[in-house]
Amino acid sequence: MSVERIPILKMGEFLLVSIQTELDDRLAVNLQKELTARVAETGARGVLLDISGLDIVDSFLGRMISTIAEMTRIMDAETVVVGMKPAIAITLVEMGLTLPGVVTALNVEKGMELLRARTRASGEGDGIHSLSTYHTAGHQ
């Protein structure tokens, strides 16, 4: 299989991950590892995960996204997932995979605004669309 990698760009105090290729499981797992390493090494305050290039998110990828968000949060860097396509959002909701606790934004620009607002006033989450319902599997 390919030895492709998902590029991780540093933008000021944030990291930008833009997934522009079909994400197979191995690539996903590698990304998870590399990203946490980069957060640690750069001391980034936030991560923008741009998934506008993704055509599907199944339970494996959904879980990976949640895990990334959780891991970076522990490392004091908020992850904002941006650019999810409508068809994917509908599919995830239908499946019952609502990515609890993951912060989302419409696009990279809005996600960046959100991160800035959040790192500046890391108290109230004004206008931050946090998926506040913390579903656990098994509870619809």
Add this chain to the structure above:
Amino acid sequence: MESTVSQHTILPATSESDLVTARHLARGYSKEIGLGLVDETKLVTAVSELTRNAIVHGGGGSVCFEQVERDGRQGVRVTFEDHGPGIPDVTVAMLDGGSSTKSLGLGLPGSRRLVDEFELHSEVGKGTKVMIVKWK
């Protein structure tokens, strides 16, 4: 319950690259019958879940794609078959969170919600067969 098959493709499901191929095939078949983007995405996602189950839990198997027609309606039928350990308690496995691993356990119940027809047959020690259909 009667439907007509007009074309089909059988794919092995043993490795991760098969998973990618299965998704592509699901997309191709969806386009063939003119499914809308949302339904196409639902089908591709269900195929991804069930192919992964056949690989991970079933120890590998096969995936069969068929373009079908019933009462003038076009559809895509996908059958996943493996000769793995089978599912001891299908009712539990079909529940949200009914995973045998620490996983979410959304694959089976989730994909059932994404398609129009869903049939699961499993026998312990013999294997598992799942059949799904998405109608136009």
Add this chain to the structure above:
Amino acid sequence: MSNPKPAMVRRSGEETAERYRMLIEQSDDLAIYLLSPSGHIETWNKAAEKLKQYKAQEVIGKHLSIFYTKEDQERKLVEKELEEAAQTGKFEGSGWRVRKDGSRYWADVIISALRDDDGKLIGFAKVSRDASERKRQEEIIEQQKQDLIELSTPVMQLWEGILVLPIIGTLDSQRSQVVMERLLEAIVSTGSEVAILDVSGVPTVDTMVAQHLMKTMEAAKLMGAECIISGIRPEIAQTMVHLGIDLSTVKTRSTLARGLEEALRTRQLAIVKSSRGEGAK
């Protein structure tokens, strides 16, 4: 005709039988023919010849399955249809059939079981008609219905970043689906973070529709946008509560005006550069 007359006809009075036979032979719209209990063709009329392109001598004695598609043959569809007719007295259905030249047409079919006075099955009468045109019409109507749904569901951008979707009329699950997709598409194309779904023009909300609304909001959240539902009338509020739908995570407002107020407020708080902070208080 040299072929034996079917038992049923033979049993009736000679005169009636003759009238019957003529009626069947003359019909030029309905293909009518008789089958033996095993499904072999015993009689043939003009309409059948016109429809299926076979002449009487080519089909009499042949099995009904020759008109079915190969796949239907493999699945023993004929046998299943005949069995249903034998058991319940009648089979009614539609499906693709094949002409002699291999072309297909959509057929409406009725198969009736024929029994003698003792109740013994003596054969079947089959009436079939070319319904290809009707099928095409149905498809067109379905398409038009779809177009109409889309036309009757406008998505408007009321303000930068704020969409309004007034829903007027009954929401069935098909329309809810369209509403959901259009709204989410519009969120992306306009980059709107807030969408107001105004349901004041919706007479009733059933379980399916309420669930669709909830799913729409959840999907919007996954995409990074927020939905506000406005114009929820008391009956609808009751339905939603009765359905056990958790409204605690949902922003609802009584009127569209209030919904808009809320949307603006959300936007001003979200956009930190607000220079008119005074007005918001």
